[in-house]
Amino acid sequence: MRLSEHIVVRARGYAKFTGLKTYNKNLKTLLAIGGWNEGSSRFSPMVANPERRKELVKNAIKFLRQNHFDGLDLDWEYPSFRDGGKPRDRDNYAQLVQELREEFDRESEKTGRPRLLLTMAVPAGIEYINKGYDIPKLTKYLDWMNILSYDYHSAFEPAVNHHAPLYSLEEDNEYNYDAELNI
Incomplete structure (x- = not known):
């Protein structure tokens, strides 16, 4: 079987990326799957x-x-929402995370290799979190979560706001670090 040029180029890119560990032995490289363009239609x-x-x-x-x-970084934007999302996505996504963690643990025990890391990109907005992410279950199985705090504000709003505020403003007390991290 002949690999397409696209796959070979991608593989070389992966090798260059993971090869950065030769310069920093503590560097961890993770592959992310998903992203904004992926939506829910396949997830x-x-x-x-x-x-x-x-x-x-x-x-x-x-x-x-x-x-x-x-390790692996999961970036499904957003379970239960967008093109093809279903209400049951919340529980099914948490189940996938549990299964990934359990198999990562088993594979590490079997091979003696370091356990693969498991991380997730999660939205900043509480409405997306509540409907799409079983936070209590996910925290049992993830090594960490990356909060998409750049989503607090966007170019779609009529006024400019800080895209990742730590503290609330009088006119905007919903989207900030203090409000969102007290889930």
């Missing part, structure tokens, strides 16, 4: 199906190890 059916979750978990471990990544 939602995948997490709803136990066999497809199992396949993703198995393939993720294989791919991460073959390409010398230290």
Whole structure:
């Protein structure tokens, strides 16, 4: 089987990226899947199906190890929302995270290699968090969460605001570090 040029270029890019660890032995490299352009149309059916979750978990471990990544960052924007999202995405996504963690643990115990890291990008807005993310369950299985605080404000608003405020302003007390991190 011949690899397409696109895949070869991507693989070389991965090698360059993970190769940065030669300059810093403490550097951890993670592969992110998802992102804004991905939406829910493929994530939602995948997490709803136990066999497809199992396949993703198995393939993720294989791919991460073959390409010398230290872990996986999940960036589904946003479960239960957007093009094809379903209310059950919240529970199914948490189930996927649990299954990833359990298999990452097993693989590490079996091989003696360091356990793969598992992280997640989560939205800043409480409405997205409440409907799409089972925070109590997720915190049991994730190494950390990256809060998409740049989403507090955007170019779609009529006035300029700080995109990641730590503290509330009088006119905007909903979107800030203090309000959102007390989930």
